[in-house]
Amino acid sequence: MKEGTYLFQRDQQMMSRKDIEALQLKLMKAQVRHAYDNVPMYRKRLDSAGIDPAKIKKLEDIAKVPFTKKDDLRDHYPYGIRAVPLDRIKRLHASSGTTGIPTVVSYTSHDLDRWADLMARCYSCAGVEQTDIVQNAYGYGLFTGGLGFHMGAERLGALVIPTATGNTKRQIKMMKDMRTSVLCCTPSYSLYIIEELAEEGLSPSDLDLRIGMFGAEPWSDETRKIIEDKLDIAAQDLYGMSELYGPGVAVECPEQNGLHIWSDEFLVETINPDTGEVLSPGEKGEIVFTMLTREAMPLLRYRTRDLAVIEYEKCSCGRSHPRIMRIKGRSDDMLIVGGVNVFPSQIEDILMRMDELGEQYQIVLETDRLDHISVKVEVSPNHWVKADMKELTKKVEESLIASLTLRAKVELLAPGTIPRSEGKAKRVIDLRKRI
Ligand code: ADP
Numbered sequence: 001m002k003e004g005t006y007l008f009q010r011d012q013q014m015m016s017r018k019d020i021e022a023l024q025l026k027l028m029k030a031q032v033r034h035a036y037d038n039v040p041m042y043r044k045r046l047d048s049a050g051i052d053p054a055k056i057k058k059l060e061d062i063a064k065v066p067f068t069k070k071d072d073l074r075d076h077y078p079y080g081i082r083a084v085p086l087d088r089i090k091r092l093h094a095s096s097g098t099t100g101i102p103t104v105v106s107y108t109s110h111d112l113d114r115w116a117d118l119m120a121r122c123y124s125c126a127g128v129e130q131t132d133i134v135q136n137a138y139g140y141g142l143f144t145g146g147l148g149f150h151m152g153a154e155r156l157g158a159l160v161i162p163t164a165t166g167n168t169k170r171q172i173k174m175m176k177d178m179r180t181s182v183l184c185c186t187p188s189y190s191l192y193i194i195e196e197l198a199e200e201g202l203s204p205s206d207l208d209l210r211i212g213m214f215g216a217e218p219w220s221d222e223t224r225k226i227i228e229d230k231l232d233i234a235a236q237d238l239y240g241m242s243e244l245y246g247p248g249v250a251v252e253c254p255e256q257n258g259l260h261i262w263s264d265e266f267l268v269e270t271i272n273p274d275t276g277e278v279l280s281p282g283e284k285g286e287i288v289f290t291m292l293t294r295e296a297m298p299l300l301r302y303r304t305r306d307l308a309v310i311e312y313e314k315c316s317c318g319r320s321h322p323r324i325m326r327i328k329g330r331s332d333d334m335l336i337v338g339g340v341n342v343f344p345s346q347i348e349d350i351l352m353r354m355d356e357l358g359e360q361y362q363i364v365l366e367t368d369r370l371d372h373i374s375v376k377v378e379v380s381p382n383h384w385v386k387a388d389m390k391e392l393t394k395k396v397e398e399s400l401i402a403s404l405t406l407r408a409k410v411e412l413l414a415p416g417t418i419p420r421s422e423g424k425a426k427r428v429i430d431l432r433k434r435i
Pocket residue numbers: 095096097144214215216217218219237238239240241242243246304306327328329330
């Protein structure tokens with residue numbers, strides 16, 4: 001990185017490993033104390049586990065603390081796990097969960113301020129500058145995406161255009177007329193925008209886009225290549241979840257080699273999802289976060305259900321914040337079909353590598369006595385007319401077997417037939433009956 005490049009909170013972005021750990025320890029002790037003193041659930045749990053907050057002396061001691069799970073938030077509906085009186089809560093968000101009780105998350109003024117800082121850091125780390133024009137096409141509302149990306153861009157000092165999601169034609173008009181340089185949306189929505197651009201006869205040179213801030217759902221490296229190529233931008237991955245403020249937990253630097261976790265707020269561990277055992281660095285497992293300064297809703301050892309490997313080596317960008325090597329999916333997204341364990345993103349990887357196929361696909365699970373999986377995928381417009389569908393179908397089926405040992409029925413569809421998503425894409429349709 002060039003010396004003198006403006007970075008938002010440069011000191012925090014560039015902290016050494018030693019300084020990070022010293023700060024983490026100080027904040028962690030205070031945070032365990034805060035949770036114990038102010039949240040009855042934590043007091044009860046720590047008491048029954050025989051943990052005295054005063055005895056937390058080193059970072060590894062966090063492993064003694066019991067986990068917090070999503071159900072704990074649901075069990076405390078409506079206001080969630082709360083450590084401050086209601087008059088100090090200044091905002092609520094809720095997760096996009098479609099079934100059951102929504103997961104409500106709450107923020108004090110400090111929490112909102114901290115979240116804006118962390119998001120501004122994400123933009124800055126990804127290469128966005130104060131002079132950029134940021135178009136935010138995430139959904140505004142209870143979903144944390146819209147306001148999270150909005151506050152961060154404002155905090156950075158960029159110009160923000162809050163287009164929100166949808167209305168793709170107007171989205172493109174704004175992008176063109178306002179000379180938008182940074183696009184924020186889900187990766188799947190960016191694919192939709194790309195199609196719409198082609199339909200309007202526009203190419204990247206008609207736009208001023210240079211960076212995309214894409215997150216909220218898993219996406220493969222192959223999809224990244226397509227997006228970067230078709231929009232002529234750097235497509236940066238950003239991770240977060242509503243329980244952990246929202247977007248802004250981790251982001252890619254220009255090296256695109258893992259997402260830096262802002263570890264002065266998020267203390268990360270990796271665990272075996274079945275046994276809860278803490279894994280060594282470099283081992284793949286479920287990532288677990290302890291928030292270090294959250295006031296309204298402290299979370300100790302929160303189980304994300306997301307599976308990844310954490311890399312602690314210093315990155316070539318100079319940052320020492322550990323990196324999440326890209327998220328492949330959630331533990332509960334993993335498909336088990338005919339004894340094969342596979343993530344939708346692995347199937348996506350195979351499909352996106354084939355030039356004959358388009359970017360849109362769906363995975364359908366059905367059962368009679370055995371489970372069956374079918375993969376529906378659009379053929380790319382150039383290949384649809386001339387392609388010999390039988391041969392191509394066989395080719396896709398064989399690639400899935402060769403790379404994933406997955407026996408799937410492949411169905412090729414005409415371009416434009418799968419419904420496009422404006423937010424998080426629904427790639428898996430599970431029609432299996434659960435008893
Ligand atoms: P929910 O979808 O559970 O209602 P959120 O909208 O907060 O709640 O989504 C958080 C989840 O989205 C994460 O736990 C993770 O599974 C997924 N996610 C977010 N960002 C990314 C990303 N960059 N890559 C992969 N998955 C992501």
